[in-house]
Amino acid sequence: MTAESTEPSLVTAAVLIIGNEILSGRTQDTNLAYLAKKLNEYGIQIRQARVVPDVERDIVEAVNALREHHDYVFTTGGIGPTHDDITADCIAAAFGVDLVVSPEIAAILERRPAPPEIMAARMRMARIPRGGGLIDNPLGPPGFFIGNVYVMAGIPRVMQQMVDSLAGKLRRGATVRSRSVTVYLPESQIAARLGQIQQEQPRVDLGSYPFQREGRYGTMLVMRGTDACALDATLAEVSRMIVELGGEPLDIQAD
């Protein structure tokens, strides 16, 4: 009990990726993997991700389902100046509030002069839900947040700047650490022993990922958890198992 009460609790997140281009396969998403690593540095764990099309009903439904069950929701995509950029409208609808023009974003957009029609289009990006705050973006107009929902660009280098700017501004929970080891044994050969080790180490997530490399079958074993001692103990057990099964523990990593 004492150990549990002094340890930081998990802070959870969901990621909502908005965009027809991801669902059609035209664009390969890379934001989820970046977000996962960066948010873990912040002590936040992604527990679910969804990809939805540029359709209001789908976006609103997903935002409301996810924000209820996670400490944070991070969205990517749909915050540009064109008609298919409907994320701000949908977030406002999900929270039941109006969109208002953010004077800070408007001032940033007005720094670059443009004819009225172009400026009007750009001003779409100044609209944020009433009550929202801004997410800094050194590359252009800010993103925004409202409640526990953080709304960011879909373009990876812009999204990355935005999430980087959130460092220190979010509630921090436990950081998940990992250990990994590779062995050239097929999964089925280690499965029984591995299951026993997992049972003995309930605080560690022990994952097994098979691969084939240069014609040889191998398995990468990954241990994840917030308790470094439990991780090290599990790594030692897994390494002992590998040796006893006639394999060699290779490429041991810790982070």
Next chain:
Amino acid sequence: MTAESTEPSLVTAAVLIIGNEILSGRTQDTNLAYLAKKLNEYGIQIRQARVVPDVERDIVEAVNALREHHDYVFTTGGIGPTHDDITADCIAAAFGVDLVVSPEIAAILERRPAPPEIMAARMRMARIPRGGGLIDNPLGPPGFFIGNVYVMAGIPRVMQQMVDSLAGKLRRGATVRSRSVTVYLPESQIAARLGQIQQEQPRVDLGSYPFQREGRYGTMLVMRGTDACALDATLAEVSRMIVELGGEPLDIQAD
């Protein structure tokens, strides 16, 4: 009304990606993009994707939510022989049925001799929900389906073989075609006209994707829909707009 009734209707799918390694960012998912393109060849459109951890409650909840609202659900991941491969158990739980040993899969697994403990671990992969059928896999044990849920491997080259083997075995709907054109104009400059074109072409999804290349701002415009005539008309309108705005329509593509 006549035009609509003779045209094939949309057949929809959801994709459920199962695995801690995707949510932690350790593994970059590529299955969604492959599935999107391949399923569109089959006349099936992905309307949503979810990524969930190796946690029974999360998997069961996602399967049941998605299978109710889509013609098909395709899952990837969690069908190997180790303790963290719980997809078959979760699908059975979602459908409220038992797991049974598939004699066909068992026979395939028994072709490669192994000591009893290893064979027992491998036999985990022979368990399918009662009432399910098989998905061929020339690379190893088959996947399975039950109802409208198709359960496939997470390893991309195995998943690809499985989905390729489904050619001709699924209900075919309309195929979505696309047209695209690139222009070196920023999005805000084309936004107003583009919105008008979208309004005039409600049967086409007109997407706008900004990029920066060699220091120049550009936009890729993508038209997607099932009506080739409407797509060609939209492409012509968009190209005319580009020229009128002083740009040059580049890299026009159709598929």
